[in-house]
Amino acid sequence: MVKSAIQERGHFPRGHRMTAAIQRRAFRSIWISDIHLGTRDCNAEFLLEFLRVTECDFLYLVGDIVDGWQLRRSWFWPQAHNDLIQKLLRKGRKGTRVVYVPGNHDEFARHFVGNCFGAVEVVDEAIHETADGRRLLVVHGDSFDGVMRCARWLAVLGDRAYGLALTVNRWFNQVRRRLGLPYWSLSAFLKLKVKNAVKYIGDYEAALLEAARLRRVDGIVCGHIHHAELRQVGDRVYANCGDWVESCTALVEHLDGRLEIIQWAASVGLAAVPDAAEPWSAAPVERVPA
Numbered sequence: 177m178v179k180s181a182i183q184e185r186g187h188f189p190r191g192h193r194m195t196a197a198i199q200r201r202a203f204r205s206i207w208i209s210d211i212h213l214g215t216r217d218c219n220a221e222f223l224l225e226f227l228r229v230t231e232c233d234f235l236y237l238v239g240d241i242v243d244g245w246q247l248r249r250s251w252f253w254p255q256a257h258n259d260l261i262q263k264l265l266r267k268g269r270k271g272t273r274v275v276y277v278p279g280n281h282d283e284f285a286r287h288f289v290g291n292c293f294g295a296v297e298v299v300d301e302a303i304h305e306t307a308d309g310r311r312l313l314v315v316h317g318d319s320f321d322g323v324m325r326c327a328r329w330l331a332v333l334g335d336r337a338y339g340l341a342l343t344v345n346r347w348f349n350q351v352r353r354r355l356g357l358p359y360w361s362l363s364a365f366l367k368l369k370v371k372n373a374v375k376y377i378g379d380y381e382a383a384l385l386e387a388a389r390l391r392r393v394d395g396i397v398c399g400h401i402h403h404a405e406l407r408q409v410g411d412r413v414y415a416n417c418g419d420w421v422e423s424c425t426a427l428v429e430h431l432d433g434r435l436e437i438i439q440w441a442a443s444v445g446l447a448a449v450p451d452a453a454e455p456w457s458a459a460p461v462e463r464v465p466a
């Protein structure tokens with residue numbers, strides 16, 4: 177059994193420099209995916225802030241952590257991206273079990289499956305057992321994506337169109353920020369408005385739930401489509417940890433095994449007020465089936 181970082185220290189250190197209003201929180205597990213380090217749209221600072229105010233025994237990096245596709249086109253690597261890597265490695269050294277499941281944008285890391293980088297284990301997929309005894313399969317999810325599976329060139333083309341939408345999104349939010357308005361994801365909005373996108377998301381969820389059924393696990397945790405979701409379908413749970421380019425979301429497991437999506441940007445967005453409500457209470461909490 178992995179030694180608990182929380183048990184070891186007993187409590188959190190006090191006095192956080194920026195988010196005095198936000199209490200530090202302990203979770204049993206945290207899943208984050210689709211960070212896309214190496215792109216301008218990566219909200220590394222938001223994620224750093226989230227990782228600073230949280231602690232966990234298990235930290236899963238559910239793919240597309242570094243964007244190799246984008247880095248091959250043009251090199252972009254600011255200090256914040258280094259800081260984030262350092263932070264992840266540091267968590268590993270301090271007793272958090274860090275598990276890295278590479279995705280399609282960081283497929284280069286798939287060559288290192290079975291190895292460790294510092295305290296970070298690289299695996300193809302993982303089985304996580306929750307505190308309430310449910311077994312969850314953890315995968316990035318690209319192998320269940322019809323477009324990715326059938327035509328990589330189409331996926332790359334779609335990726336470029338998506339990149340364009342994100343660029344517009346970035347400008348749009350710079351304007352909103354100047355006007356004192358909170359962060360609002362244009363591309364996430366567009367995605368939900370487009371009928372095909374809704375069907376695409378539905379197909380993806382169905383494919384992953386089917387995989388969970390075939391593997392006889394109680395649920396599946398994935399990323400890839402940048403759409404956070406936590407849903408109980410029959411006796412299985414579908415959990416998508418979202419992304420850190422638009423919505424800035426994470427999936428967490430509470431100490432008692434309950435799962436929850438944390439909407440980080442929505443609660444501590446770019447126009448965060450110093451005394452804003454705690455983000456922890458804002459997001460819906462999963463109802464544990466009796």
Ligand SMILES: [Mn+2]
Pocket residue numbers: 239240279280281316318399400401
């Ligand atoms: Mn992906």
